[in-house]
Amino acid sequence: MAQDKKLVEEITSMDEDFTKWYTDVVKKAELMDYSSVKGCMIIRPNGYAIWENIQRQLDARFKEAGVENVYLPLFIPESLLQKEKDHVEGFAPEVAWVTQGGLETLPERLCVRPTSETLFCELYSKIVNSYRDLPKVYNQWCSVVRWEKTTRPFLRSSEFLWQEGHTVHATAEEAEQRTIQMLDIYASFCEEVLAIPMIKGKKTDKEKFAGAESTYTIEALMHDGKALQSGTSHNFGDGFAKAFDIQYTDKENKLQYVHQTSWGVSTRLIGALIMVHGDDSGLCLPPAVAPVQVTVIPVQQRKEGVLDAARGIYDSLKAAGIRASIDESDKSPGWKFSEAEMRGVSLRVEIGPRDMEAGKCVIVRRDTRAKEECLISDVAETCRRIMGEMQSDMLSRAKAHLQSHISDAHDYEEFKKTVEEKPGFIRAMWCGDEACELKIKEDTTATSRCMPFEQEKIDDKCVCCGKPAKKLVYWGKAY
Amino acid sequence: MAQDKKLVEEITSMDEDFTKWYTDVVKKAELMDYSSVKGCMIIRPNGYAIWENIQRQLDARFKEAGVENVYLPLFIPESLLQKEKDHVEGFAPEVAWVTQGGLETLPERLCVRPTSETLFCELYSKIVNSYRDLPKVYNQWCSVVRWEKTTRPFLRSSEFLWQEGHTVHATAEEAEQRTIQMLDIYASFCEEVLAIPMIKGKKTDKEKFAGAESTYTIEALMHDGKALQSGTSHNFGDGFAKAFDIQYTDKENKLQYVHQTSWGVSTRLIGALIMVHGDDSGLCLPPAVAPVQVTVIPVQQRKEGVLDAARGIYDSLKAAGIRASIDESDKSPGWKFSEAEMRGVSLRVEIGPRDMEAGKCVIVRRDTRAKEECLISDVAETCRRIMGEMQSDMLSRAKAHLQSHISDAHDYEEFKKTVEEKPGFIRAMWCGDEACELKIKEDTTATSRCMPFEQEKIDDKCVCCGKPAKKLVYWGKAY
Numbered sequence: 001m002a003q004d005k006k007l008v009e010e011i012t013s014m015d016e017d018f019t020k021w022y023t024d025v026v027k028k029a030e031l032m033d034y035s036s037v038k039g040c041m042i043i044r045p046n047g048y049a050i051w052e053n054i055q056r057q058l059d060a061r062f063k064e065a066g067v068e069n070v071y072l073p074l075f076i077p078e079s080l081l082q083k084e085k086d087h088v089e090g091f092a093p094e095v096a097w098v099t100q101g102g103l104e105t106l107p108e109r110l111c112v113r114p115t116s117e118t119l120f121c122e123l124y125s126k127i128v129n130s131y132r133d134l135p136k137v138y139n140q141w142c143s144v145v146r147w148e149k150t151t152r153p154f155l156r157s158s159e160f161l162w163q164e165g166h167t168v169h170a171t172a173e174e175a176e177q178r179t180i181q182m183l184d185i186y187a188s189f190c191e192e193v194l195a196i197p198m199i200k201g202k203k204t205d206k207e208k209f210a211g212a213e214s215t216y217t218i219e220a221l222m223h224d225g226k227a228l229q230s231g232t233s234h235n236f237g238d239g240f241a242k243a244f245d246i247q248y249t250d251k252e253n254k255l256q257y258v259h260q261t262s263w264g265v266s267t268r269l270i271g272a273l274i275m276v277h278g279d280d281s282g283l284c285l286p287p288a289v290a291p292v293q294v295t296v297i298p299v300q301q302r303k304e305g306v307l308d309a310a311r312g313i314y315d316s317l318k319a320a321g322i323r324a325s326i327d328e329s330d331k332s333p334g335w336k337f338s339e340a341e342m343r344g345v346s347l348r349v350e351i352g353p354r355d356m357e358a359g360k361c362v363i364v365r366r367d368t369r370a371k372e373e374c375l376i377s378d379v380a381e382t383c384r385r386i387m388g389e390m391q392s393d394m395l396s397r398a399k400a401h402l403q404s405h406i407s408d409a410h411d412y413e414e415f416k417k418t419v420e421e422k423p424g425f426i427r428a429m430w431c432g433d434e435a436c437e438l439k440i441k442e443d444t445t446a447t448s449r450c451m452p453f454e455q456e457k458i459d460d461k462c463v464c465c466g467k468p469a470k471k472l473v474y475w476g477k478a479y
Numbered sequence: 480m481a482q483d484k485k486l487v488e489e490i491t492s493m494d495e496d497f498t499k500w501y502t503d504v505v506k507k508a509e510l511m512d513y514s515s516v517k518g519c520m521i522i523r524p525n526g527y528a529i530w531e532n533i534q535r536q537l538d539a540r541f542k543e544a545g546v547e548n549v550y551l552p553l554f555i556p557e558s559l560l561q562k563e564k565d566h567v568e569g570f571a572p573e574v575a576w577v578t579q580g581g582l583e584t585l586p587e588r589l590c591v592r593p594t595s596e597t598l599f600c601e602l603y604s605k606i607v608n609s610y611r612d613l614p615k616v617y618n619q620w621c622s623v624v625r626w627e628k629t630t631r632p633f634l635r636s637s638e639f640l641w642q643e644g645h646t647v648h649a650t651a652e653e654a655e656q657r658t659i660q661m662l663d664i665y666a667s668f669c670e671e672v673l674a675i676p677m678i679k680g681k682k683t684d685k686e687k688f689a690g691a692e693s694t695y696t697i698e699a700l701m702h703d704g705k706a707l708q709s710g711t712s713h714n715f716g717d718g719f720a721k722a723f724d725i726q727y728t729d730k731e732n733k734l735q736y737v738h739q740t741s742w743g744v745s746t747r748l749i750g751a752l753i754m755v756h757g758d759d760s761g762l763c764l765p766p767a768v769a770p771v772q773v774t775v776i777p778v779q780q781r782k783e784g785v786l787d788a789a790r791g792i793y794d795s796l797k798a799a800g801i802r803a804s805i806d807e808s809d810k811s812p813g814w815k816f817s818e819a820e821m822r823g824v825s826l827r828v829e830i831g832p833r834d835m836e837a838g839k840c841v842i843v844r845r846d847t848r849a850k851e852e853c854l855i856s857d858v859a860e861t862c863r864r865i866m867g868e869m870q871s872d873m874l875s876r877a878k879a880h881l882q883s884h885i886s887d888a889h890d891y892e893e894f895k896k897t898v899e900e901k902p903g904f905i906r907a908m909w910c911g912d913e914a915c916e917l918k919i920k921e922d923t924t925a926t927s928r929c930m931p932f933e934q935e936k937i938d939d940k941c942v943c944c945g946k947p948a949k950k951l952v953y954w955g956k957a958y
Contacts, residue, residue: 033605035598036559037589040552042602045617048548069527073519074553074591074622074638075575080515096554097579098591101637102572102626110516112553112577112591119514123521126512138524142622143553147581158580159553 011342013280018224025274026153029283029343039151039158043267046343047154049291050270051161055141057193057288058163058265061185062139067165070138072119075110080118084243087117090210094146096158112145117211117236117262120166121244128258131170131250137178139165154271155228155479162266168246168258172237175259179235182263183216186231194269195286195394196220196276197402198230199425199474201450206434209262213237219449219474221402222275225423227449227476230272233263271479276398277367283344284366286394287387292345294383296326299333299352309356313349313379320380322387341366346390347383351376365390367397406474410459415475419444425476429469431462440464440475449474490821492759497703504753505632508762508822518630518637522746525822526633528770529749530640534620536672536767537642537744540664541618546644549617551598554589559597563722566596569689573625575637591624596690596715596741599645600723607737610649610729616657618644633750634707634958641745647725647737651716654738658714661742662695665710673748674765674873675699675755676881677709678904678953680929685913688741692716698928698953700881701754704902706928706955709751712742750958755877756846762823763845765873766866771824773862775805778812778831788835792828792858799859801866820845825869826862830855844869846876885953889938894954898923904955908948910941919943919954928953 011028012020026032031047043051059069075098082088095111113119124136141163151157165182169175187198198218208215212234220230241247241257250256277284287293294317298310310326317324325345327336333350340348344366351361361379363372367390374382405424409415418426426446430436437448451471462469490507491499505511510526522530538548554577561567574590592598603615620642630636644661648654666677677697687694691713699709720726720736729735756763766772773796777789789805796803804824806815812829819827823845830840840858842851846869853861884903888894897905905925909915916927930950941948 033602035552036556036601037552037554040554042552042598043550045547045549048550051550052548068524069531070524071522071527071530071622071640073514073516073521074624075516075519077515094581096577096581096589098575099578100576100588102574109579110575119521122515123512143550145553161550 011280011282014223014278021278021280022275023153025278025282025342031270031274031283032153037158039148041151041153041157041159043161046291047270050273050285050289051267053289053291054193054269055163058185058189059141061189062165065137065181065185067137067139070140071142072116072123072140074113074142076113076116076118078109078111080122081111083118083121084211084240087211087240091115091146094148096145096147113142114144114146115262115264116140116144116164117166117240118244120262121240121246121260124168124258124260125244125246128168128246128248131248134248134258135167135169135174135178137165137167139163152271152479154267154274160266160268162264164264165262167261168241169260170248170250170256170258172259175237175261176235179214179216179233179261179263182261183218183231183233186233186263186265187218190218190220190230190269190272191395193286193288194273195288195391195398196230196272197395197399199402199450199452201452201474203232203450204434204437204448204473206437207448209234211236211239213239217450219425219476220272220276221405221424221476222272222479223278223401224275225405225477227425227474227478228268228272228275229449229478230269231263231265234261236260236262277394278344281338282342284394285344285346286391287346288391290344290346291323292325292340292343293323293387294325294347294349295340295345296324296349296351297333297336297340298326298328299350301328303353305356306351306353309376310351313351313361313376316380317349317383320384322380322383346387349379349383367394408458409463412464415440415463416444419446419475419477423477425449425474427458427472427474428463429457429459429461430471430473431465431467432470433462433465433467436462436464446475446477449476449478490759490761493702493757500757500759501753502632504757504761504821510749510753510762511632516637518627520630520632520636520638522640525770526749529752529764529768530746532768532770533672533748534642537664537668538620540668541644544616544660544664546616546618549619550621551595551602551619553592553621555592555595555597557588557590559601560590562597562600563690563719566690566719570594570625573627575624575626592621593623593625594741594743595619595623595643596645596719597723599741600719600725600739603647603737603739604723604725607647607725607727610727613727613737614646614648614653614657616644616646618642631750631958633746633753639745639747641743643743644741646740647720648739649727649729649735649737651738654716654740655714658693658695658712658740658742661740662697662710662712665712665742665744666697669697669699669709669748669751670874672765672767673752674767674870674877675709675751676874676878678881678929678931680931680953682711682929683913683916683927683952685916686927688713690715690718692718696929698904698955699751699755700884700903700955701751701958702757702880703754704884704956706904706953706957707747707751707754708928708957709748710742710744713740715739715741756873757823760817761821763873764823764825765870766825767870769823769825770802771804771819771822772802772866773804773826773828774819774824775803775828775830776812776815776819777805777807778829780807782832784835785830785832788855789830792830792840792855795859796828796862799863801859801862825866828858828862846873887937888942891943894919894942895923898925898954898956902956904928904953906937906951906953907942908936908938908940909950909952910944910946911949912941912944912946915941915943925954925956928955928957
């Protein structure tokens with residue numbers, strides 16, 4: 001049994017050092033690896049398969065909402081990036097520049113896209129002429145580059161995978177509607193598929209996207225009580241339209257500027273999955289997003305009939321459309337159990353000689369370790385039922401964790417004490433002044449996460465300066 | 480009716496100017512657009528949807544063949560690119576270089592990946608240790624950059640989308656097997672899904688990939704008689720393994736070098752679809768890959784009941800899992816027909832007041848324009864049958880076109896005359912000497928496309944120099 005434990009012993013415990021635990025899981029579950037390119041990561045098959053599941057299901061929701069996919073160039077000429085002032089100020093310091101193509105020095109530097117607003121604007125200025133051409137609701141799945149100094153797997157890297165939606169509309173109302181619609185799609189996807197509850201709200205001006213009129217966000221709470229901004233949706237108003245001259249003739253034949261939005265989620269969501277659901281045995285994935293939903297592990301597999309029975313179970317799972325695997329390697333059962341747990345496989349089916357004779361097998365849930373005996377003939381159906389229960393239980397637990405990690409603060413002493421002593425979100429009133437945001441950040445390292453859609457007045461005065469309060473804000477330390 | 484014809488009149492006829500026809504189709508079918516980044520294209524929704532259909536179906540075939548998807552960095556440090564001599568010589572002249580990250584000048588230039596052999600080698604050298612770790616069969620879907628001087632939509636651009644598979648194996652035999660297996664998957668995918676027959680064969684040394692031991696290719700014939708290299712599969716032997724020190728301990732505990740392969744297809748396949756199946760009305764897509772398989776067009780849609788009947792048909796097509804659309808715009812029916820034809824929609828269903836009263840509609844095939852009346856209640860089933868017939872007819876026609884454009888040449892005069900007068904492939908014997916390939920290219924612009932797997936001895940002597948012949952070669956002008 002010494003070997004059986006080796007895999008898990010190499011993981012740091014979450015409570016001992018959460019940061020190290022996270023890196024251990026990423027490495028041991030073979031999700032990601034470092035490359036020789038500073039700040040750039042390799043997403044290995046176990047990690048990429050999660051991304052494919054996210055991508056497929058989110059893309060289906062996009063398409064139901066009328067989104068069309070496109071692909072725009074990787075490069076942005078410097079002059080194009082500079083067209084919108086706030087935008088270039090936000091991004092120029094962190095982009096990678098191509099200066100040579102083939103054997104020639106380029107007449108103009110090209111940046112590797114950090115985001116593609118400028119390219120979409122250029123396209124829209126060409127293809128949008130009349131109100132008949134509106135709206136355009138485009139999206140692309142691609143990688144972007146932001147030259148980061150400090151990086152962490154899935155959370156912050158110089159290159160990462162994401163989707164970026166960019167839309168143009170005839171009216172401000174329609175743009176605002178689309179901004180919220182996409183945020184809602186993100187939030188319900190995260191709840192229903194990733195089993196991660198989200199706080200939805202609006203960013204303060206200080207925290208909004210470079211060039212946006214308003215930025216909306218979904219914020220999740222990690223196991224350690226830190227917040228993770230998990231997706232954003234921006235309303236640009238007509239700012240970019242004016243900078244890029246995107247106009248259309250309306251029904252009265254008058255020229256009007258379009259109104260625009262953009263919205264994105266990234267491989268950060270994989271980081272959220274790890275930090276919301278993982279435990280000291282490794283990754284734990286909700287069945288809806290798990291690359292392997294059920295793994296079949298034969299016990300005493302050299303005993304006659306065991307392997308055949310295991311294969312029969314595997315075949316019936318596959319036939320039922322369940323993402324299944326079977327571990328026929330010569331490792332010990334204990335080792336196989338640990339390995340499947342490390343990789344976050346939702347359920348394992350154990351089958352040994354005695355089970356086999358009784359026509360039964362044992363199903364073990366990854367999240368609770370609850371065991372259930374079941375007839376071999378019912379295995380697919382039973383797994384499907386248990387996966388449904390597991391999916392819903394995981395969301396409930398994550399919701400309970402979130403709820404129990406939200407504290408209210410009414411004055412600055414209470415605020416500082418809470419940041420210090422109680423990990424999680426802090427709800428507190430704010431006067432609307434950026435100075436208070438800056439002070440809170442300097443004093444506590446907590447930042448304003450969002451002004452939640454569900455506003456409440458829990459006090460009259462700003463938690464920081466004591467002046468009249470305007471908004472309820474969720475504050476927290478964030479990744 | 481003047482308006483109805485406008486859309487098609489703007490297309491150059493194929494026979495008049497094939498190159499211009501191609502560009503017109505790309506533009507009018509809204510597949511692609513130029514960007515302000517030299518040589519980089521924008522793939523618009525109609526074009527990208529074709530790529531998604533290719534990607535989804537090819538990826539499913541990959542997964543059945545044990546392929547796992549990953550994602551590797553966009554950048555390659557110059558020193559890494561230089562590790563394999565032939566490889567760097569092949570690619571260095573055409574790569575884009577990143578020299579600045581954020582506000583700093585980088586200590587080492589990074590090239591934007593033109594292909595990722597070197598990055599995969601670096602990864603494999605880290606994760607492959609024992610024979611138990613083999614094989615690894617990885618693939619990634621991404622974009623690559625090659626700094627091209629002259630570009631053409633989908634056929635040659637500075638950035639393009641593709642997939643690149645990279646595998647490592649214990650033995651030379653297994654690597655060779657995988658090289659051929661993936662070529663076969665490409666060829667059967669192209670036949671069964673894209674309705675494009677392929678000539679399979681091996682590239683001559685002159686035409687093989689930089690760093691490969693052998694390169695296999697699938698070559699298609701376009702409508703104008705020119706060849707298009709549509710996919711390649713390379714066996715690297717242990718050359719890269721030695722350059723990157725990728726070794727494993729075998730069952731006898733001895734160190735061995737791995738054997739490697741790589742293989743790829745790209746958005747070029749969309750170019751092939753256009754040039755094999757298109758006609759003077761625009762794009763014509765086989766149903767298996769068409770973004771819209773059936774479009775419903777109401778005729779006299781303001782007459783009572785027509786629009787409802789059209790919507791009913793649309794709903795029943797959707798319910799049957801057919802990729803359907805409905806054109807309710809206020810354009811004339813003729814205009815809608817032209818537009819659907821331009822975009823390559825496989826079938827259109829016409830429904831007018833008289834059809835409606837008879838409980839019928841008319842189905843029109845895009846490829847033959849054959850019309851068939853059918854009961855509204857049978858529309859989904861009938862469309863499915865016709866799509867099956869169309870898919871198979873399109874392949875048959877493409878096969879017939881290919882067969883009728885293969886000529887044999889026995890001496891150099893015949894060869895030159897055939898290149899001049901008869902577009903298509905020329906089969907001719909070759910001595911194996913690169914000098915003859917160069918001479919043929921200089922004299923005729925035709926190049927060796929491949930040495931087909933099905934070798935025949937159609938003559939004793941080389942078609943160029945007259946020395947004893949070694950191989951039958953397919954020659955042709957190529958894109």
